[in-house]
Amino acid sequence: MVMNYKPAPGEPELRPGTWPPGGDEMMDIEVILPEQKTGLIGELLVELTRRIAETAPDIIAHGLLGGEFGYGANFENETFMMRPECWCDAEDCPRCAGEVPNFLHKTTGFEVEWYKYIGRSMKATGDAEPIDVFNDCFASLRI
Numbered sequence: 001m002v003m004n005y006k007p008a009p010g011e012p013e014l015r016p017g018t019w020p021p022g023g024d025e026m027m028d029i030e031v032i033l034p035e036q037k038t039g040l041i042g043e044l045l046v047e048l049t050r051r052i053a054e055t056a057p058d059i060i061a062h063g064l065l066g067g068e069f070g071y072g073a074n075f076e077n078e079t080f081m082m083r084p085e086c087w088c089d090a091e092d093c094p095r096c097a098g099e100v101p102n103f104l105h106k107t108t109g110f111e112v113e114w115y116k117y118i119g120r121s122m123k124a125t126g127d128a129e130p131i132d133v134f135n136d137c138f139a140s141l142r143i
């Protein structure tokens with residue numbers, strides 16, 4: 001039994017289960033996934049990524065824990081910008097330099113930051129109503 005468990009950043013933890021002393025020596029391996037999408041903003045970001053993928057599947061970021069559209073996309077238009085998490089550490093990378101958020105709605109300044117994938121340690125900044133922000137983004141994708 002493990003109490004107060006916290007997963008390592010970005011990784012599922014593999015750990016042995018418990019077994020009675022002298023009992024079966026087989027270990028139960030339990031995969032614990034970090035917290036998934038959190039709330040409306042997370043759902044809307046994933047939906048936005050899905051809609052971007054309909055027109056530009058090549059710019060969608062992929063991973064394991066975040067789900068098919070859970071990593072965001074490298075996308076920018078007049079309405080919004082989205083940047084997946086990046087670990088390139090290049091000096092001229094705006095994402096690694098902390099110069100741009102993962103998501104920015106340009107007219108309202110509404111920003112969202114996440115860690116590795118959408119919903120993880122997510123932080124939204126701005127006064128705008130998320131549903132209005134994302135409706136504007138969805139509309140901007142309909143050309």
Ligand SMILES: [Zn+2]
Nearest residue numbers: 086088093096
């Ligand atoms: Zn980078």
